Amino acid sequence: MKKVPYRFYLSEEDIPKKWYNLRADMKELPEPMLNPKTLKPATKEDLLPVFCEELVEQELNNEKRYYDIPKEIQDMYRIYRPSPLVRAYNLEKELETPAKIYYKFEGNNTSGSHKLNSAIAQVYYAKKQGVKSLTTETGAGQWGTALAEACSYFNVPLTVFMVKGSYNQKPFRKSVMQTFGANVIASPSKTTDVGRKILEKEPNTTGSLGCAISEAVEKAVTGDGCKYVLGSVLNQVLLHQSIIGLETKKAMDILGEYPDIIIGCAGGGSNLGGLIAPYMKDKLIGKTNPRIIAVEPKSCPTLTRGKYTYDFCDTGKMTPLAKMYTLGCEFIPSSNHAGGLRYHGMSPIISKLYYDGYMEATAVEQTEVFKAAILFAKKETILAAPESAHAIKVAIDEAIKCKETGERKTILFGLTGTGYFDLSAYSSYIEKTMTDYIPKDDELKKYFNELPKIL
Numbered sequence: 001m002k003k004v005p006y007r008f009y010l011s012e013e014d015i016p017k018k019w020y021n022l023r024a025d026m027k028e029l030p031e032p033m034l035n036p037k038t039l040k041p042a043t044k045e046d047l048l049p050v051f052c053e054e055l056v057e058q059e060l061n062n063e064k065r066y067y068d069i070p071k072e073i074q075d076m077y078r079i080y081r082p083s084p085l086v087r088a089y090n091l092e093k094e095l096e097t098p099a100k101i102y103y104k105f106e107g108n109n110t111s112g113s114h115k116l117n118s119a120i121a122q123v124y125y126a127k128k129q130g131v132k133s134l135t136t137e138t139g140a141g142q143w144g145t146a147l148a149e150a151c152s153y154f155n156v157p158l159t160v161f162m163v164k165g166s167y168n169q170k171p172f173r174k175s176v177m178q179t180f181g182a183n184v185i186a187s188p189s190k191t192t193d194v195g196r197k198i199l200e201k202e203p204n205t206t207g208s209l210g211c212a213i214s215e216a217v218e219k220a221v222t223g224d225g226c227k228y229v230l231g232s233v234l235n236q237v238l239l240h241q242s243i244i245g246l247e248t249k250k251a252m253d254i255l256g257e258y259p260d261i262i263i264g265c266a267g268g269g270s271n272l273g274g275l276i277a278p279y280m281k282d283k284l285i286g287k288t289n290p291r292i293i294a295v296e297p298k299s300c301p302t303l304t305r306g307k308y309t310y311d312f313c314d315t316g317k318m319t320p321l322a323k324m325y326t327l328g329c330e331f332i333p334s335s336n337h338a339g340g341l342r343y344h345g346m347s348p349i350i351s352k353l354y355y356d357g358y359m360e361a362t363a364v365e366q367t368e369v370f371k372a373a374i375l376f377a378k379k380e381t382i383l384a385a386p387e388s389a390h391a392i393k394v395a396i397d398e399a400i401k402c403k404e405t406g407e408r409k410t411i412l413f414g415l416t417g418t419g420y421f422d423l424s425a426y427s428s429y430i431e432k433t434m435t436d437y438i439p440k441d442d443e444l445k446k447y448f449n450e451l452p453k454i455l
């Protein structure tokens with residue numbers, strides 16, 4: 001048999017031209033989002049002030065299985081897609097495992113992550129609808145960067161509210177966004193009412209994601225022709241990210257491979273939802289039965305310790321309510337947590353699949369994650385984002401189990417991005433100042449008590 005190459009790229013003609021909507025094959029659908037005022041399922045009219053028309057259609061459509069990817073989006077995808085499917089021969093050798101390890105690498109673009117796949121789509125539809133400008137929040141900076149790239153490509157002005165702590169810690173993230181023409185504002189800022197109020201109370205605050213979201217939403221609602229965009233969690237984002245899984249499946253089919261285990265890191269669930277989409281389809285229709293594992297940080301254990309209930313998507317409690325696994329919308333991981341994946345909630349699609357037993361979830365400590373990332377860097381030469389390294393850690397664990405049992409399993413994981421802006425976290429691991437913080441049940445209970453009481 002022909003040896004599988006280290007790096008496999010689909011040919012341009014083989015790149016999928018449709019996105020796949022996993023909801024069309026789910027036996028039971030995720031619960032609908034609720035309007036927080038009426039507690040009725042959110043309608044098209046509820047969502048139109050926030051999102052563009054075609055994105056609202058994608059958000060609410062549970063039936064349409066495939067969406068044609070517009071040519072303009074394909075044209076930008078072609079600049080950095082297909083992303084490579086890599087056989088981790090060197091890592092396998094190091095681990096002395098009989099397992100075959102594959103990873104889909106999404107870090108080959110300037111944003112350094114898979115987030116560009118959805119940013120391009122969201123900006124395209126906004127432009128098509130004549131939206132005058134866009135705004136968003138960014139914490140670590142990957143989403144802001146991806147959006148800045150897409151906005152400059154389609155010529156749409158962008159304002160990014162960047163959490164002040166991150167703004168000061170990662171000045172070069174800001175520079176990248178500015179290079180693409182984005183207006184980057186440290187949050188909380190004096191440019192919004194909510195920002196001014198917070199600054200009055202706490203002039204020295206380093207900000208939070210929740211506060212940055214509230215500023216961006218205020219700007220969108222009060223600005224003429226300005227819309228707010230979100231980089232994860234939403235059904236539309238998982239739809240766009242299905243390009244990851246569709247490319248992977250096509251490539252593995254050509255190579256004659258099918259994964260026994262599929263692993264992805266889970267923050268809001270978008271890369272995981274995208275990677276697993278076509279394989280979950282097989283599983284839902286009873287064709288195959290791969291194990292599917294979501295990996296999250298022990299310091300932000302949404303699936304493994306959260307509640308499956310209705311909650312707000314943001315700390316400011318301005319968004320619709322989503323039924324999802326949540327730690328409570330006021331939950332913020334401990335400040336020593338450097339590994340990303342800090343979001344309190346989880347995609348309603350992923351939440352439902354997990355609740356119904358179609359997938360597993362596991363939580364890992366950040367020192368273990370960085371240890372795995374460094375081993376991976378040494379053998380595969382990619383300096384992974386800390387988020388992505390959660391998947392590396394569990395892929396290595398599964399490969400080691402295969403060594404013990406002698407099973408030749410095929411393991412596939414999503415390598416979502418690169419970690420060049422996370423080097424202070426790598427330093428703290430190397431200098432042994434990094435610690436693990438796992439919230440106690442009592443601490444989580446405090447946030448659970450604040451959850452909206454909706455049956």
Ligand SMILES: *Cc1c(COP(=O)(O)O)cnc(C)c1O
Pocket residue numbers: 112113114115142143231232233265266267268269270271272341385387388416417418
């Ligand atoms: C944002 C991000 C994640 C987590 O987001 P998901 O929506 O869960 O995919 C993971 N890896 C990288 C590199 C990211 O930038």
